[in-house]
Amino acid sequence: METRRADMIADALEERVFAGDFTDGDRLDEIRLAKMFGVSRTPIREALQRLVSSGLAEQLPRRGVFVRQPGPVELMEMFETMAEIEGVCGRLAASRISEDALAVLEEANARCQAAIAADDADGYYRENERFHNTIYAQSGNSFLEHEALRLHRRLKPYRRLQLRLRGRMVQSMAEHEAIVVALRAAEPEQAATALRLHVAVQGEKFHHLLASLRMAAQ
Amino acid sequence: METRRADMIADALEERVFAGDFTDGDRLDEIRLAKMFGVSRTPIREALQRLVSSGLAEQLPRRGVFVRQPGPVELMEMFETMAEIEGVCGRLAASRISEDALAVLEEANARCQAAIAADDADGYYRENERFHNTIYAQSGNSFLEHEALRLHRRLKPYRRLQLRLRGRMVQSMAEHEAIVVALRAAEPEQAATALRLHVAVQGEKFHHLLASLRMAAQ
DNA sequence: ATGCAATTTATTGTATACAATCTGGTTGAC
């Protein structure tokens, strides 16, 4: 349970950054935020430090902290890194995954299919996340798992966007199937490649999305 | 330049944790530290939060922050993760590395050789670090580079220990040579494997070291 | 003597007060 106000405020601020209430370059004014949350500057400052340490904001000493949304280049880099890390998880999982976990993956995929049929985007996303988290865990390396979860969390808003593209969900499902096949066959390189591609495609799709948004803006 | 006291204190505390002045489970008493550094609790608390966010300490709400040295299992997990990430950097670098960077790698290796001949452990370590940092950078993905640097920094003290094993430095050098060959040949998988093995061996050696230390303790 | 409970003490979390420094604009010299 979160009992520290600073932590609750940090969560709230992260939400609002993701939601776009605060956008890139905005200064996070301590006094303003303090009034906004009805607390003193102290817990605000602690919360801001947490944002900084998780990369959502940047601190210029004696000048303040500014939200720092990643630009297109950094986003692509983050997607590439995520793809590589998921590939690693897959390669390790291929030789370590349990039968139960394989069942969980297949179940998640089945529910994803159902969600597509029902046009339930939230349900799809929830099961999709479950699929990926399971693979992280089955890497058998909890340190790596946590790193993967961290990055996943950071990319969440963007990953989600990309799913809105027409036909992306069915394609994504096909990729999931291929991943399970490789894992069940205990083929490390195949699993790694399948996962790497799966996430890399997400990055590409996202890139296309960005490009089309930019076109639309002109 | 570091002008904020909190940041300087954070650096100092990290040093002392690495040096073993504070060991696993120790509570980092705010008042004690405040007196020790001659400041108030405020900058101490900021510094402690930095330690927590970098994983060197753990915070139990309303109870304090405690240093948290990784145990043998977590250390092996960290080494494995480092090995995988370096492998990834190598694979990406194989198709992206510049001629200049290749020259830097070869120069670093030459200086490593010289340091071995001169029995200069510090020099060896410095050039070794340069070697690895160059590969991170040549992954062409600065986000990945930063992640690699972060982990590297975290493992630094342990990596260093392992070099003290007899014959390890010459073996390590041979591995470096193989890595450069793979990179120059632009062979992604070969480079990835060479780097993965190189770091994985470090983990193994470190494990042996731990085991022998444990034997000696009995 | 031991186990439990109430109180006391110590420590963290938050609020406020003060110091240091950065920003922006104004003034003055050239």
Add this chain to the structure above:
DNA sequence: GTCAACCAGATTGTATACAATAAATTGCAT
């Protein structure tokens, strides 16, 4: 008119004061 120095206001960084909560100690009953 341009540029630099300086002053006023605002904002961050640090110190201290207060509140809330967890640990420790004492006292009591068994």
